[in-house]
Amino acid sequence: MILHDFLPSGNGYKIRLTCAKLGLYYQLKEYDITQGDTRTEAFLALSPNGKIPVLELDDGHCLSESNSILLYLAEAHQSDLLPNDPLDKAEVTKWLFWEQYSHEPNIASVRFWLTHNAMTELKEKMLPERIQQGHAALTLMDDQLSKQDFLAGNRLTLADICLFAYTHVAEEGGAYQLSDYPNVQRWIQDIQAQNWFIPITHRQ
Ligand SMILES: N[C@@H](CCC(=O)N[C@@H](CS)C(=O)NCC(=O)O)C(=O)O
Incomplete structure (x- = not known):
């Protein structure tokens, strides 16, 4: 997985913390949001919303919206971070x-x-x-x-x-x-x- 992120971002940090808890490895690709790095053609091809975090899965699928990514990670890894009931x-x-x-x-x-x-x-x-x-x-x-x-x-x-x-x-x-x-x-x-x-x- 590749995490497209900006280190001071709390939205990105949610994903980094969840990966740490689940023991998941990812490659970190950093962007400077203050310099418009997420508004380039290349980034918008990953996520038309132009915002980090984006989690790029190994099959190329790109997930955006931090809390949606949290739900995906917990469900995909059957973690007790998200109860079944x-x-x-x-x-x-x-x-x-x-x-x-x-x-x-x-x-x-x-x-x-x-x-x-x-x-x-x-x-x-x-x-x-x-x-x-x-x-x-x-x-x-x-x-x-x-x-x-x-x-x-x-x-x-x-x-x-x-x-x-x-x-x-x-x-x-x-x-x-x-x-x-x-x-x-x-x-x-x-x-x-x-x-x-x-x-x-x-x-x-
Ligand atoms: N609701 C989104 C918010 C994402 C967001 O606002 N990302 C900010 C950084 S925390 C961003 O990429 N801003 C750059 C821009 O808008 O150009 C989420 O939870 O992921």
Whole structure:
């Protein structure tokens, strides 16, 4: 497999973490998204959406959308990261959909804007609302993690890998302080203590 990726990306990191947990080897092909590397003809032939991550399978099939790739990897490798029982599975996928709508736009986008000098007049206007929504997302996670070890129960699932990716770097850019969310901090440490854990900067 070839993972087309940009190392600081949390969306790409979700795939790298899942591969680390499953013991899967892939070749990493890096792109600089700040230089338009994903908008070239060659990249658009892999994924017309022009965004990393893209996972190119050995038969040439290209998968995009990070959470769809997570589901593919867990199902293809029959991993307990995704339960078989439909109800338990829905408890996991709920977090994957929630991440894309309620977490990623407020935590990941804000981090990118503030760390990549990407502010515009429009983004300045949107920022306070995004930060407020980001705090709401972190509060929801913190409440859940005050009641159980992991997001979808007492064992680690795709929900945790998905949400860990951007949550653990939420402070970058200065919009959020994770010390405001002690249960989230405990959960981050628990994931970092897994024997398969790799940091976001790790190259395979
Ligand atoms: N919903 C997509 C989002 C992918 C995405 O926004 N990728 C960003 C980096 S994290 C990107 O490639 N941006 C480059 C561009 O839009 O040109 C996913 O979860 O994979």
